[in-house]
Amino acid sequence: MPTKKTASRKPGATGKKPTDVAPCGTAPTSEKPMTITAGKPGDIGGLVSVKIDDIDIKVPFGTTILEAAKTVGIRIPTLCYHEDLCLAGVCRICSVEVSKQKTLQTACTFPITEPITVSTTSRRVRQARRHVLDLLLSKHYGECYSCFRNNNCELQALAKEYGVDFFRFGHPDKPRYEVDRSSYAVVRDMNKCVLCRRCVRTCNDLQSVGVLTAAHRSDQTKIETFLDRNLADVICINCGQCINRCPTGALRAKDPTDEIWAAIDDPRKHVVIQTAPSPRAAVGEAFDLPPGTSVTQEMNTALRRSGFDRVFDTNTTADLTIIEEGTELLTRLYKALVKKEEAFLPQFTSCSPGWVKFIEHFYPEWLPHVSSCKSPQQMFGALIKSYYAQKQNIDPADIVSVSLMPCSAKKFEANRPEMRSSGYKDVDYGLTTRETAQMIKEAGIDLPHMPKSHFDLPFGDGSGAGLIFGATGGVMEAAIRTVFEVVTGLKDEQLFTDANVVPVRGLEGIR
Amino acid sequence: MSSVVHIMERYEAGSGLKKALSMSRTDVIRTVRESGIKGRGGAGFPTAVKWNLCAVAQSPKKFIVCNADEGEPGTFKDRLLLTERPEVLFDGITIGGYAIGAKLGVIYLRAEYAYMKPGLEAALAARRERKLLGKKVLGNDFEFDIEIRMGAGAYVCGEETALIESLEGSRGEPRNRPPYPVNTGLVGVPTAVNNVETLIACAHIMVKGPEWFRKQGTDASTGSKLLSVSGDCAKPGVYEVGFGTTVREVLKLVEGEGAKAVQVGGASGHTVPAKQFGRKLGFEDLATGGSIIVIGPQRDMLDVAENFLDFFVEESCGQCTPCREGNPKLLEGVRLLKQGRCSINYLRELQNLGRTMQVASKCGLGQSSANAFLDVTEHFRSEILGRVPASKE
Numbered sequence: 001m002p003t004k005k006t007a008s009r010k011p012g013a014t015g016k017k018p019t020d021v022a023p024c025g026t027a028p029t030s031e032k033p034m035t036i037t038a039g040k041p042g043d044i045g046g047l048v049s050v051k052i053d054d055i056d057i058k059v060p061f062g063t064t065i066l067e068a069a070k071t072v073g074i075r076i077p078t079l080c081y082h083e084d085l086c087l088a089g090v091c092r093i094c095s096v097e098v099s100k101q102k103t104l105q106t107a108c109t110f111p112i113t114e115p116i117t118v119s120t121t122s123r124r125v126r127q128a129r130r131h132v133l134d135l136l137l138s139k140h141y142g143e144c145y146s147c148f149r150n151n152n153c154e155l156q157a158l159a160k161e162y163g164v165d166f167f168r169f170g171h172p173d174k175p176r177y178e179v180d181r182s183s184y185a186v187v188r189d190m191n192k193c194v195l196c197r198r199c200v201r202t203c204n205d206l207q208s209v210g211v212l213t214a215a216h217r218s219d220q221t222k223i224e225t226f227l228d229r230n231l232a233d234v235i236c237i238n239c240g241q242c243i244n245r246c247p248t249g250a251l252r253a254k255d256p257t258d259e260i261w262a263a264i265d266d267p268r269k270h271v272v273i274q275t276a277p278s279p280r281a282a283v284g285e286a287f288d289l290p291p292g293t294s295v296t297q298e299m300n301t302a303l304r305r306s307g308f309d310r311v312f313d314t315n316t317t318a319d320l321t322i323i324e325e326g327t328e329l330l331t332r333l334y335k336a337l338v339k340k341e342e343a344f345l346p347q348f349t350s351c352s353p354g355w356v357k358f359i360e361h362f363y364p365e366w367l368p369h370v371s372s373c374k375s376p377q378q379m380f381g382a383l384i385k386s387y388y389a390q391k392q393n394i395d396p397a398d399i400v401s402v403s404l405m406p407c408s409a410k411k412f413e414a415n416r417p418e419m420r421s422s423g424y425k426d427v428d429y430g431l432t433t434r435e436t437a438q439m440i441k442e443a444g445i446d447l448p449h450m451p452k453s454h455f456d457l458p459f460g461d462g463s464g465a466g467l468i469f470g471a472t473g474g475v476m477e478a479a480i481r482t483v484f485e486v487v488t489g490l491k492d493e494q495l496f497t498d499a500n501v502v503p504v505r506g507l508e509g510i511r
Numbered sequence: 512m513s514s515v516v517h518i519m520e521r522y523e524a525g526s527g528l529k530k531a532l533s534m535s536r537t538d539v540i541r542t543v544r545e546s547g548i549k550g551r552g553g554a555g556f557p558t559a560v561k562w563n564l565c566a567v568a569q570s571p572k573k574f575i576v577c578n579a580d581e582g583e584p585g586t587f588k589d590r591l592l593l594t595e596r597p598e599v600l601f602d603g604i605t606i607g608g609y610a611i612g613a614k615l616g617v618i619y620l621r622a623e624y625a626y627m628k629p630g631l632e633a634a635l636a637a638r639r640e641r642k643l644l645g646k647k648v649l650g651n652d653f654e655f656d657i658e659i660r661m662g663a664g665a666y667v668c669g670e671e672t673a674l675i676e677s678l679e680g681s682r683g684e685p686r687n688r689p690p691y692p693v694n695t696g697l698v699g700v701p702t703a704v705n706n707v708e709t710l711i712a713c714a715h716i717m718v719k720g721p722e723w724f725r726k727q728g729t730d731a732s733t734g735s736k737l738l739s740v741s742g743d744c745a746k747p748g749v750y751e752v753g754f755g756t757t758v759r760e761v762l763k764l765v766e767g768e769g770a771k772a773v774q775v776g777g778a779s780g781h782t783v784p785a786k787q788f789g790r791k792l793g794f795e796d797l798a799t800g801g802s803i804i805v806i807g808p809q810r811d812m813l814d815v816a817e818n819f820l821d822f823f824v825e826e827s828c829g830q831c832t833p834c835r836e837g838n839p840k841l842l843e844g845v846r847l848l849k850q851g852r853c854s855i856n857y858l859r860e861l862q863n864l865g866r867t868m869q870v871a872s873k874c875g876l877g878q879s880s881a882n883a884f885l886d887v888t889e890h891f892r893s894e895i896l897g898r899v900p901a902s903k904e
Contacts, residue, residue: 089831091832104871109687110689135832138836214682218826221830
């Protein structure tokens with residue numbers, strides 16, 4: 001028996017190392033990798049000819065039609081396809097003609113394993129695209145004006161691109177489902193869902209959380225939680241990755257801006273905002289700046305002009321976290337290495353509320369390994385309602401503490417019942433970058449052209465260790481720097497160039 | 512032409528298997544190829560090609576699955592075969608397993624046939640006693656066993672990739688093809704999925720040879736076919752006829768000559784109007800998994816279309832857009848037609864939608880669910896148009 005040779009079918013496989021991408025499923029909710037068994041030796045790694053709309057190219061065995069078309073600049077519309085996710089092939093918008101196939105084939109899933117001819121523009125293809133769009137719109141409730149995804153919606157963009165000028169098969173005038181606002185982090189409006197199942201694949205395959213699934217059949221199909229319970233009552237970790245991949249307005253972060261505006265408008269309230277490092281580099285995107293443009297000081301001014309009484313830097317408590325977590329690690333190491341007693345090692349960080357909830361639900365036996373420290377957000381919240389309130393002589397009951405964070409799980413964390421050590425809710429509202437940009441826009445402020453200003457004292461300057469929390473691997477790097485300095489009495493610059501502990505940075509593999 | 516006794520002929524348990532095991536695997540597949548047999552489930556894929564693809568696929572492990580999820584409305588011939596010819600079926604599965612190099616055969620049994628399971632299990636146990644299954648089948652260096660797994664009632668699980676998903680314990684939804692099951696099937700290994708009737712025919716072919724099989728049928732559709740006949744006729748039931756038999760001949764056989772239409776191939780098949788009763792059953796003309804529903808002159812063709820569409824709206828897995836959202840639109844259209852409220856323009860739009868569903872749906876269910884609608888609106892135009900809207904009282 002010859003040995004089995006397989007080529008892993010992965011989205012975006014062309015030109016990428018196989019380790020760069022998630023394995024791809026054969027069915028929408030599947031976590032099983034789809035493999036193509038070689039028909040004959042030499043197939044895997046070989047090149048196959050394909051003719052797409054009269055353009056001849058050669059592509060690696062197993063490349064999908066969609067990937068092949070991209071390489072020659074042919075655009076095929078997609079909706080259920082997402083480069084991070086397993087292939088689903090459910091929306092059918094990417095249907096194309098393939099030689100020797102009686103029916104249309106979905107470009108996103110069709111692997112090229114033998115020479116084929118593809119047409120992406122035939123009459124049948126155009127008609128199928130229109131019908132798919134018309135059918136999706138016939139079930140998609142709501143009006144674009146009043147949707148937070150207006151001008152940023154994949155369904156809307158496709159409807160425009162493919163010339164939808166009326167609702168051929170009707171349009172719902174009533175919602176079918178109640179909007180689920182139970183979660184502190186994620187709002188689910190299944191009336192806008194187009195059943196692309198990106199959220200299902202994200203939740204199951206990427207996050208391995210698995211609270212979302214397709215339930216029921218036919219036109220009753222709906223993305224549901226276990227027994228259709230409220231999102232607040234299932235094991236959702238509030239990571240918000242489903243929101244990131246939803247093509248429409250069906251999933252969104254829970255938006256507290258109305259409450260924050262009300263607090264700002266209330267003269268008795270002292271409204272402060274702490275800002276995490278990464279939104280400073282991201283908020284500019286909402287104002288058409290290139291991704292990564294740092295607008296920290298412009299943002300400070302914009303937030304003040306929007307009505308916040310104080311703008312603080314979360315880096316201060318990121319530093320605090322690192323001192324606390326580093327000391328905790330040292331204590332555990334001391335226990336284990338010097339006193340030879342049992343200690344829970346390795347120690348995990350506790351900064352991410354999504355990660356903490358993930359461990360609580362799925363690996364409770366590992367909880368002793370998680371640092372007992374609060375996250376920077378919650379440390380800051382406690383400081384504001386205690387130390388800061390005393391110092392400024394403000395009744396903590398009149399302080400509204402807002403937090404600008406890059407993650408929806410922070411909204412949940414602020415609402416955890418144990419996060420009231422000051423006697424008040426330590427953080428009243430969590431804001432995402434998008435929501436903050438929306439508030440600034442709503443106030444009529446052109447952020448990129450704001451004069452620069454600094455953070456407010458007494459929590460003014462943070463260290464570099466806190467700042468790098470915003471980068472992948474940053475918390476670990478900061479912890480290592482601190483531990484290194486405490487233990488050796490040396491400066492980490494003496495070991496690493498510019499104190500950059502490069503080995504723990506970045507996304508490759510597992511740290 | 513009358514009915515025939517071909518694959519319903521007498522058969523001695525183990526005889527086909529014994530013959531097959533005396534041949535090489537390649538010769539077994541060659542014999543099946545020479546018979547010209549195509550899949551009896553309705554799609555008509557050549558069985559030998561399927562077995563060969565599976566046999567040459569480079570994998571140390573393979574499976575053969577018998578599709579006994581007989582769910583097409585108006586089909587009940589597999590029920591008869593499973594009840595009266597289980598030994599022939601077991602032989603057929605074992606022969607197929609030998610040909611492709613599988614050690615395990617799985618029968619995916621329709622949920623409604625659960626009552627058959629104890630009897631079939633007992634028959635399998637008896638076969639193990641007689642060494643027709645086991646570590647060394649009939650003393651040969653060939654290990655094989657058969658398991659029975661139950662379906663849970665979904666029509667779509669008759670589609671082979673949805674069936675495999677169901678076998679794996681997942682929601683019964685069709686997979687993307689390619690890769691095909693012969694390459695990437697049950698738990699990712701090459702899998703041949705064959706209909707009950709196909710496997711039974713293959714067992715007979717082993718004993719009596721390909722020429723015997725070709726005595727019935729046409730060049731493109733060799734052999735005979737079991738038909739499940741129901742509807743407006745005097746003698747409904749299971750019939751065996753040679754391929755190439757015309758619809759008219761079938762109607763004569765079952766005493767349903769007055770019919771105004773015949774549904775060939777069940778809900779997913781085609782609605783054949785009286786003027787086309789000369790058409791032949793066979794893969795070259797009217798392909799069928801065996802369901803023949805006679806539609807008498809008293810029937811309203813919109814009722815017929817509504818009935819089938821109602822079925823598909825219930826049974827679509829809900830995965831792909833054309834099938835999930837298209838079927839309800841067609842059903843709504845039929846109801847509008849019944850009320851005399853469907854414009855010619857909208858009817859044309861729905862017909863176009865039906866054609867899109869035929870080519871853009873993911874699996875055979877969605878690709879065929881619009882057939883009846885398209886046939887009825889084309890062949891019975893004068894009957895369905897011009898109805899008077901019901902008064903608003």
